[in-house]
Amino acid sequence: MSQLSSGICRRLNEAPQEEIDQLASGHTVQLLSIKKVAPTSSSTTATDRFRIIISDGVHFVQAMLATQLNDLVANGDINKNTVVVIDKLACNFVQDKRLIIILDLHVVSRDEEKIGAPTAPPSTQDAPAPAVVEAASSSVASPAISSSTGQTKQPQPQPRTGPSGRGGRSVYPIEGLSPYQNNWTIKARVTQKSEIRTWSNQRGEGKLFNVTLMDESGEIRGTGFNAVVDELYEKFEEGKVYYISKARVNLAKKKFSNLQNDYELSLEKNTEVEECLETTSVPMMKYNFVELSSLEKLEKDNTCDVIGVVKEVGPLGEITSKATNRTIPKRDLTIVDMSQYSVRLTLWGKQAEQFAADDLSVVAFKGVKVGDFGGRTLSMVSSSIMSISPDIEEAHLLRGWYDGIGTEKNFQSHTSGSSGASFGGFNRNEMRHLSDVKESQLGMSDKAEFFSTRATIMHIKSESISYPACPTQGCNKKVVDLGSGWKCEKCDKTFERPEHRYIMSMAVADWSGQAWLQGFNEAGLAVFGKTADEVHEIKERNEAEYNALMAQASGVTFNFSCRAKQDTYNDQTRVRYGISRITSLDYREEAKHLVDLLKSPWAQ
DNA sequence: CCCCCCCC
Secondary structure, eight states, X not given: OXXXXXXXXXXXXXXXXXXXXXXXXXXXXXXXXXXXXXXXXXXXXXXXXXXXXXXXXXXXXXXXXXXXXXXXXXXTSSOTTOEEEEEEEEEEEETTEEEEEEEEEEEEESSOOOOSOOBXXXXXXXXXXXXXXXOTTOSSOOSOOOOTTOOOOOOOOOOOOXXXXXXXOOEEOGGGOOTTOOSOEEEEEEEEEOOOEEXXXXXXXXXXXXXXXXXXXXXXXXXXXXXXXXXXXXXXXXXXXXXXXXXXXXXXOGGGOOOSOSEEXXXXXXXXXXXXXXXXXXXXOOOOBOOGGGGGGSOTTOEEEEEEXXXXXXXXXXXXXXXXXXXXXXXXXXXXXXXXXXXXXXXXHHHHHHOOOOTTOXXXXXXXXXXXXXXXEEEOOTTOEEEESOSSHHHHHHHHHHHHTGGGOOOEESOOSSSSOOOSSOOGGGBOOHXXXXXXXTTOSSSOEEEEEEEEEEEEOOSOOEEEEXXXXXXXXXXXXXXXXXXXXXXXXXXXSOEEEEOEEEEEXXXXXXXXXXEOHHXXXXXXXXXXXXXXXXXXXXXHHHHHHHHHHXXXXXXXXXXXXXXXXXXXXXXXXXXXXXXXXXXXXXXXXXXHHHHSGGGO
């Protein structure tokens, strides 16, 4: 049986604020209960908070587990009756309550019985009872603590203990900040500082910037508006540590940040910021990594932290923003992790241009945004941080795994899904035979369904394979021949000549059956190797040559990604299969896939 | 008080 540090619970409950620091570590306690407190947002584990009742065998008190220790609960490392040594804690005085936060601990033993018959410590006039933090939205902490003895405690009046810590400052852990307290100072590292951004909408206009502030207990986002931008923007430097006080604590909007904090700071005109040169106790960066396999559980537009091996570095490209018409450099990376998933991650601007990691580097990303194009994608945003080969445990683990066995692995991509067209590589997991597509009635429900298939073109309806389209980039609407020119109703413009685009219907077959697929411009280009304009011109000029072209296209095999969807035409409802992607067979890839199949568990 | 972050 373990020896507990009897007396510590009572002391934690009674010690004045300035003495708590001396109680901060080395105590052996038993965890009587670990309970998740009401989460503030739906399903993410990132925001879970655990309330723990710790016992010294005589008394028990409540504490919160710092969120960076949540894994201990998730992994089952700590449990009811686990005996641990608290290596670090912080106590935080909130109005008439005190809030104990366990910052670090290690397990002494697990399979223990409950030790002793601990009771709630006697209440004292001088010491506030431990706070119960229910959730971000609770405006008043619950006065009750649950316990095996069924006792409850009433909140005690809060004695105003004087500020402690360096130079008369009361340094609070970020984790303990809440709107219900003033006179705090945090000591935090700026891990990220945004550009100054301006906005203009119905409610007005202005400018702002964000910083991410971090200490050993947690992190919080700070925002400064307008005049505060002028005041503080230059003062903050990424990587430096500051004492910050007199900022307002507001509820955070979770959708726009994955920081583990229910609150954020509004930096005000009178907010005090002073650089602190003693920085050793403040860690450099905090991550809350999610596995790539679990990205589908996150909603679009959430942000997350991921760490992966950069398996592919795409070429530098650029896109033209539809909203602003500006061109923006971009580069796609494909990253993979130990969950054996891969995902595309897009870099923008300078980061896209200057990306220069070695092949197969481990790269950590903080605060990247989740997209749902063809499944799941990730994108850097202004508040994201990319760190190449970071010196952190997760990076070393991943490095070792990848170099050891990861190289040989196949990675599942996030490109199936039912949310959009297929992207990138051909998705073999959605591979169906044509008979299977029909038998399983894909597309017979109300929503579109997606599948891939390898099939051979048997016949192309050759009477009409293209239409005259508007040449405006991205319009593609059919234009009307006015005799004097071609008019686009949508663009309200007349053009000297149209740009033909493919629209074709073709019969394809595999060993199991056949189907009619609808193909558009991309499909025509792949099948004929010519633009629709060129083929149109051939058709006008030389019927025999056109027919030869059609004949040539038959008998060729492609991989198709298709969208199956019901539609009704002339009172007849049927499923149509649209080609969303078509690729020529790459025999090397096909053979590799066959080898993978042979190696897969169900082939053994 | 922002929360846009672009394209397929």
